Amino acid sequence: MLSFALKNMAVKKVQVILVVVSIVISAGVAVLAYNTANQVRDGITNTAGWYSAIIGPTGSKTQLAMNTMYFTDDPLGTIPYSVVTELQRDSRVKRVIPYAMADNYNGYRVVGTTSEYLESKKVALGSMFDDSGVYEVVLGAGVAKVCDVTVGDDIFTSHSAGEEHTQPLKVVGVLEETHSVYDRVVFTQLKTIWEIHEHEHEEGEEEHEEEHEHGEMGNMVCAAVVTTQNPAYAMTLVNDYNGKIISDEDGDSFTLQAIEPMDTVRSILEEADSTKYIVYVLCAIILIMNVMVISIITLLNMYNSAKEISLMRLIGISMKKINLLYILQNGIIGIISVILAFAVSKACLVFMDGYASSMGVVLDTAKVYPAEWAILALVFAIAVLPTVVCTFVMARRDGIEE
């Protein structure tokens, strides 16, 4: 029967190809849309998962998370560096990275931190800045390219108001292009941020406004990014630091805010991101169209096959065998289509990886969500079901008596 089914399909190769192409396109798009949307979503959440907690000034949780991890929006303000040293002494803490955002270079944000903040990034040219040094910068690939700056050059950063600092910063390295926000940021030692602002403060009164704008940057940071020894410690750490009031050397009080970045980002996505629902609706529309297209093609095929079926009945082939033959044929078409749809969706995922990385997300082509199998199984059912229905109807009518 398999041999005859294959021969019969070869005879109707144009129809078979049309059905396969229609299934591959619709199922491929549905699977790809679902996979990409979920991987981007998971990727954004997972990026947040690199850190156990972020501790900064009070204000919007979203702003603190987005500014510290994705360099968007302005910092909420500053907190004393003593928070960082206190965290370093905390036995629950594995690592603390200070984070300060101030000034810009040709519109690109300048971030003062330690080299640990960039440990997952590769340096394409030169080297990473020396944590014990000062006035050294490592540029994101996009900054170096657009501003035509390379290792060994001096750059001058500016206040947000546009006034240029007089202290030159030496470019010691350029990061490898990541197609992410890191390409558009200038990184330097935390000390550089402090020194520039200290230097400017000594130079004149005009600095006064800037200090108010950014807060007092000397021995201040915008946030402390924390990784705990154990993920379970994150919650207690956040509980301990959230709302905690500390004082700096001058006796000024600061109220801290502590967040678990993964939870914050996840809640942002759940509250604001309608992509998931759009993808589900799109998948549903595609699958409904798939049902209609495949049903119509199957019905037309079966209509065209009516003569062939009648012929087989006349020479004594039972309706049961005819049903099995057509179900087998459509089953083969369904399996081939589903395999191709899966392969096509994965191939497209490779191409889409470049675009997704601009959001800081690397798409995993090997990643398959259980729902994808469900979609493919549904598509397979859609490919076979109309035939089963048609043959069932024909079997009931049996149409041999003309």
Place this chain on the structure above:
Amino acid sequence: MITVKGVSKTFRNETALDYKDLEFETGKSYMLLGASGCGKSTLLNMIAGILSPDKGEISIDGRAMSSASQKEKDKFRIEKIGFIFQDFKLINEMTVADNINILRLEGVDTSGMDELLERLGISDKKNKKVKHLSGGQKQRVAIVRALVKSPEIILADEPTGNLNYAIGEQVIKELTQAAAGKTLIAVTHDERLRPYFDCVIDMNDVTGTPYDVAGGKAVD
């Protein structure tokens, strides 16, 4: 032995055919003559279990066909009957071999196909698509398909209807030779083919259908 007893069949257009009782002996060849509409093809289809009589009974070797289920009729048709259709009933897009091997779907042994194709002179067409064959060649393929399963009964509905006399005569000659020892019932209009059959039945007499000899058609 095939017996037809008290059979009548009415069609949707209200044409009614009442058959006189008939008997077809095993191993003999019969020629059914008669005009279109006199019930020749209907009789073949009823014997094959494709149509059911409205009244009466057709039995084969004592087994009543009318009481058999469709499944039993299908089984009987695939195992015992070789049916040659006037319009061949072949799948044009498939090869000769595939058209014959289609019977394998029901487990029929088609190993005798090559020998039959050879005997009927179309062995070189085995892998040709049916659409590329002439009418005579198609008819031979239909004969091979009917005979390959070594049926006990061969029913041929106007096997020469689409062929000119010379080719038709050749086909009948080959068919009767190939069907030697089996029960062969062939429908034809052509009285010139009488010598190839053991018995000739005028279906106009059987169903009482008036026969317009000049026009060659049944008249109401």
